[in-house]
Amino acid sequence: MNVVGVRTLFRKEIRRFFRVPGQTILQPLVTTTLYFVVFGYTLGGRQAEVDGVPYLQFIVPGLVFLGLANNAFLNSSSSLFIMKIQGTMVDLLVAPMGPLELLLGFTAGAMARGILVGLLTWAVALAFTGLHAVDVARTVLFLMLSSYVFSVLGLLAGLWAEKFEQVNVFPTFLMLPLTFLGGVFYSVASLPEPLRTVSLFNPIVHMVDGLRGGMLDRPAGSPTGLVLLLALAAGSTAWAWRLLKVGYKLKS
Amino acid sequence: MAAPVLVLEQVVKQYPGLRALDGVSLAIAPGEIFALLGPNGAGKTTLIGAACGLVRKTSGRVSVLGVDLDVDPVRPRYDVGLVPQEINFDPFFTARETLEIQLGYFGRSKDAARVDELLAALSLSAKADVPTRALSGGMKRRLLIAKALVHRPRLVFLDEPTAGVDVELRRDLWGYVRRLRAQGTTVVLTTHYLEEAEELADRVGIIDHGRLLVVEEKGALMQRLGERHLEVKFREPVAALPAGPATAGTLSADGRGFSFHERRGTAQAAEVLAGLFAAGLPVGDVTMAPASLEDVLLRVLASEREAQAAGGAR
Ligand SMILES: Nc1ncnc2c1ncn2[C@@H]1O[C@H](COP(=O)(O)OP(=O)(O)OP(=O)(O)O)[C@@H](O)[C@H]1O
Ligand SMILES: [Mg+2]
Numbered sequence: 001m002n003v004v005g006v007r008t009l010f011r012k013e014i015r016r017f018f019r020v021p022g023q024t025i026l027q028p029l030v031t032t033t034l035y036f037v038v039f040g041y042t043l044g045g046r047q048a049e050v051d052g053v054p055y056l057q058f059i060v061p062g063l064v065f066l067g068l069a070n071n072a073f074l075n076s077s078s079s080l081f082i083m084k085i086q087g088t089m090v091d092l093l094v095a096p097m098g099p100l101e102l103l104l105g106f107t108a109g110a111m112a113r114g115i116l117v118g119l120l121t122w123a124v125a126l127a128f129t130g131l132h133a134v135d136v137a138r139t140v141l142f143l144m145l146s147s148y149v150f151s152v153l154g155l156l157a158g159l160w161a162e163k164f165e166q167v168n169v170f171p172t173f174l175m176l177p178l179t180f181l182g183g184v185f186y187s188v189a190s191l192p193e194p195l196r197t198v199s200l201f202n203p204i205v206h207m208v209d210g211l212r213g214g215m216l217d218r219p220a221g222s223p224t225g226l227v228l229l230l231a232l233a234a235g236s237t238a239w240a241w242r243l244l245k246v247g248y249k250l251k252s
Numbered sequence: 253m254a255a256p257v258l259v260l261e262q263v264v265k266q267y268p269g270l271r272a273l274d275g276v277s278l279a280i281a282p283g284e285i286f287a288l289l290g291p292n293g294a295g296k297t298t299l300i301g302a303a304c305g306l307v308r309k310t311s312g313r314v315s316v317l318g319v320d321l322d323v324d325p326v327r328p329r330y331d332v333g334l335v336p337q338e339i340n341f342d343p344f345f346t347a348r349e350t351l352e353i354q355l356g357y358f359g360r361s362k363d364a365a366r367v368d369e370l371l372a373a374l375s376l377s378a379k380a381d382v383p384t385r386a387l388s389g390g391m392k393r394r395l396l397i398a399k400a401l402v403h404r405p406r407l408v409f410l411d412e413p414t415a416g417v418d419v420e421l422r423r424d425l426w427g428y429v430r431r432l433r434a435q436g437t438t439v440v441l442t443t444h445y446l447e448e449a450e451e452l453a454d455r456v457g458i459i460d461h462g463r464l465l466v467v468e469e470k471g472a473l474m475q476r477l478g479e480r481h482l483e484v485k486f487r488e489p490v491a492a493l494p495a496g497p498a499t500a501g502t503l504s505a506d507g508r509g510f511s512f513h514e515r516r517g518t519a520q521a522a523e524v525l526a527g528l529f530a531a532g533l534p535v536g537d538v539t540m541a542p543a544s545l546e547d548v549l550l551r552v553l554a555s556e557r558e559a560q561a562a563g564g565a566r
């Protein structure tokens with residue numbers, strides 16, 4: 001494997017988003033903070049506790065997830081798309097970078113941005129809620145897993161898109177609804193049937209749930225969610241690897 | 253011949269409704285400069301793409317540095333460089349950073365000396381730390397060349413490397429390419445400046461409609477198909493040409509000019525000219541245009557089109 005190549009691509013991706021920190025880090029931070037203030041204070045004030053947790057605390061993991069997922073997705077999708085349009089993708093395609101190297105480099109870069117925004121959001125939130133116990137291992141696991149899945153999905157979107165607006169199709173028509181139905185602002189457990197069962201097919205529910213369990217140090221539920229997410233990660237990885245291997249929309 | 257560094261066997265690239273490569277077979281020897289010539293849309297870039305992994309061939313076999321690309325498409329790339337025809341640049345990075353990143357992609361560790369060397373070789377040192385978007389068109393092209401060479405490839409594809417590069421730098425670049433060859437680098441070059449191919453190439457391939465029409469050593473090709481052109485002006489009108497070699501030329505209608513095309517199998521220009529002098533004709537001015545690759549290319553393409561037209565009538 002071309003380790004130096006992967007590291008170079010990873011570092012290049014990071015340098016890229018640090019060159020425009022206002023757009024790549026600050027802006028998402030402001031957005032999620034606004035969510036936090038609006039939903040947490042104005043709406044949540046009336047609803048003091050959810051699942052035995054103060055509402056303000058309850059929504060923090062979901063908001064961390066929002067920043068994490070959006071930015072991981074945006075980073076790989078826009079970076080890849082821009083490289084296609086600029087023609088700089090050619091440099092990667094003629095370099096000794098196989099599908100695995102490309103996958104690792106792009107997703108690692110995107111995960112870095114997603115996790116960075118997620119953690120900064122969390123830091124801001126902690127200033128409001130105060131410090132509390134955290135299950136570090138579980139938090140790290142779900143931060144990694146969620147950002148990984150969205151990085152790979154971003155890669156797929158970037159490969160597929162031919163026009164800039166197509167990059168946004170997936171976030172707008174799939175991610176946004178699934179996120180809002182994903183238990184960011186409410187507890188899925190409190191939903192009536194059959195909505196509750198239907199919700200369990202939404203992977204975002206399990207990401208938010210896992211993060212919430214870790215970040216608020218709540219007892220772990222059944223491992224079904226984790227299994228589903230691992231399967232999703234494996235499936236999307238295989239798909240992306242395959243497309244990179246054949247050069248889908250990259251090679252003529 | 254030592255083992256070829258690039259072999260194409262019956263390579264076909266079919267686009268919907270268009271056969272961009274129509275059964276191309278070619279072997280490139282180590283250390284040679286091979287010029288691939290042909291009109292727009294002939295298939296030059298597609299051929300290079302098939303060798304570099306940018307084009308998915310429909311059928312045929314490509315092997316680079318002894319490795320079949322169907323078996324391992326990645327490993328040979330450590331030693332291959334490409335100057336793509338289309339300028340590309342990442343506006344986020346400077347010329348120096350671009351070259352550093354490029355080295356990394358090729359698995360090489362940081363090498364500031366190498367980067368500086370290439371920046372200097374391509375006259376980019378003064379612009380090394382300027383964002384690439386602030387480079388002029390020709391400078392961007394030169395950066396593209398530096399990128400293709402920074403990892404010391406053994407096989408380099410230059411797809412119109414000097415389009416938009418100024419005359420002086422073009423000549424510098426030719427010098428640089430010759431130095432590369434002296435170090436054993438193999439170069440495959442496409443260009444529409446035929447003077448460039450004439451200067452640099454050891455062998456020439458002429459391609460049209462995805463088919464290689466001619467692959468030949470440059471000198472031999474020029475001898476075989478090149479034409480030197482003799483032009484004579486008389487001080488006074490001449491009524492007729494003297495018998496002897498001069499009859500191979502043509503006298504203009506007003507009797508003031510004479511022209512002769514020297515090619516393989518005809519009389520020598522010197523003999524023809526001597527015949528004019530021997531007959532005491534009032535020669536005023538003589539010009540001699542050397543054979544050019546441009547003529548050769550045009551002739552090959554024209555005869556191919558004739559052959560095709562004839563074939564089409566069948
Ligand atoms: N992605 C593509 N889809 C369909 N046709 C293509 C594609 N790329 C190239 N072609 C066609 O293949 C043919 C060969 O193109 P190619 O770029 O190889 O020509 P070329 O010899 O490099 O020409 P030029 O001198 O203009 O660069 C052209 O007819 C071109 O239109
Ligand atoms: Mg071309």
